Amino acid sequence: MKPIARSPGIDRRAFLSTVALLPALSVSFLPASAPAQTATSGGLLPSWNDGPAKQAIVDFVRATVDRSSPSYVPPEERIAVFDQDGTLWVEHPLYTQVVYCLERVPAVVAKKPELKNAEPFKTVLSGNREAMAKLTMKDLEKILVATLTGMTTEEFNAEARKWIETARDHRWKRPYTELAYQPMLEVLRYLRDNTYKTFIVTGGGQDFVRIYAEKVYGIPPEQVVGTAGGTKFGYDKDGKPFLTKEPKLLLNDDKAGKPEGIHLMIGRRPAAAFGNSNGDRQMLEYTKVGGGARLAMLLLHDDAAREYAYGPAAGLPDSKVGTFTQALYDEAKQKGWTVISMKNDWRRIFAFEGEARSG
């Protein structure tokens, strides 16, 4: 996730951690192409090529579930945490949740016509990407607050669920939920098969990710930790209780907020952590510093043909999303974290590539 200045103050609007990327709106989309290898073997982690990354995962799991191993981890401590955007699914060129917020603006304005000629809503409605790219952080906060708060949790769930089922990404023309990385889905399953509990720890909105995490990743809502706003309990006119989503930030689950969120929501140090950016650094450090076997992995987006290539660690200019600096890369090497090369370590990236081949 893009780093932002951290401020836990209660006045900060919710979900700030996803707003620093507006200029990405003007990024032109790369041409689609999918020269993926189809997985051929039915063995362990079939979408992974043999190599140090796959080996690190398999070695870790084997060492920690083997009772005779000095690195044995008892089942109740088998906690694995995964960043979402850029680690479990595509984050480039825009976080999916930000696309959702922008696309919700017309519906919000329809309900509150007074916003129609007010900024930043007017600019978003114009569809003028160059103008949108110039919106300020303050503008973006207004959009996030207007589209993610002020409704009941049930209304939000219904709206977000409907959107996620119908929206399509611009490059592959597929539901966003199909842009989950097949190799990571295999890792999730492999860990769960070995009685690891898998958690998402995302800078994205907790309520948003919970909408689809169970279906896409097999991760239930109670195992999704994310940037979270407060809710307010109340009763409707029939005395039926409900919760309203408030514009009050409880947890900014990015950077230092990730280990803090892990403590709040999970309450123990993970044995394994997966990330892809500077926003995951503290989570990886916090995981790795525990005693015994600990797995820390970073996904490097270095495959412009099959997905995207971005960031200094990929030898490319920095991206508006998923900053992975050379300094992070160096820290990984120094501390024994494993860097996954999307290009070299992944035989296949998306499940639909296999379909296309066999179809």
Add this chain to the structure above:
Amino acid sequence: MKPIARSPGIDRRAFLSTVALLPALSVSFLPASAPAQTATSGGLLPSWNDGPAKQAIVDFVRATVDRSSPSYVPPEERIAVFDQDGTLWVEHPLYTQVVYCLERVPAVVAKKPELKNAEPFKTVLSGNREAMAKLTMKDLEKILVATLTGMTTEEFNAEARKWIETARDHRWKRPYTELAYQPMLEVLRYLRDNTYKTFIVTGGGQDFVRIYAEKVYGIPPEQVVGTAGGTKFGYDKDGKPFLTKEPKLLLNDDKAGKPEGIHLMIGRRPAAAFGNSNGDRQMLEYTKVGGGARLAMLLLHDDAAREYAYGPAAGLPDSKVGTFTQALYDEAKQKGWTVISMKNDWRRIFAFEGEARSG
């Protein structure tokens, strides 16, 4: 839990929800006595007498796990939530966590000698119960902040774990962890045997309850929701990351805060909820209003001989802990919640009663 004025402001000190009970310090302890019946049968919920309460639990579980039942609940939605103090273990005359905080004062003062002659620490150190009973809410906040924050999460865990292993309650002279209610331990196990996920949703401190919840209740830290303060990520002089417990309230998990906490930490509506006081009212309402079969239960403390009897609903004056008003009792009857009578529904209260009989 004792109701307190709700204020989600960030300036409120953590764990306020346990402080409104200081006068209880002057309550004299009831004489010990244990005329419990030993469980004789090895059947379902053996520490429960046959009756409407036991029947409600068994009927609920059977209806929700039977695929052919109209009340069937899919496994992933099988969420059951339990208040802790007064529902899973003894809360009278003082919440265990408050005893912990008071007993930690000498150690805190030893580290910070400047507190020795400062109030409220001076009064606590005096051991004068009458003086302690006169401490104000503000005084109590200072005690909670001094004993629950300012240290690393690892230091807190070590201190609290050591205390919980060695401290003894005043009436039974046993570890507090042995004061868990055997009938409720059986319900927890029965629900889990039917693939329900069991959560604690407590007004007590989340970090405190997590220390022993796995051992006592079989509930892992990530399934303990409680009043929670923020933490702050940092590095020690060797660059090793750690978290410091901050005097900043994130979640006041009492009354309306309970459904809010459930949304934050679990993310879906429970199918079953167990409580014992007005502090659990909103959680029970929120649970019961969901569609399909929902179980809502309230434990009434009406057994002065084997445990305690308190509160208007037990025909007694209100207690400083676990307020269970007549209005709550009436709401339960009106809305189809089940009231458990400790006296009539529980054959045995504590596991050690059985030991005593057979030993």
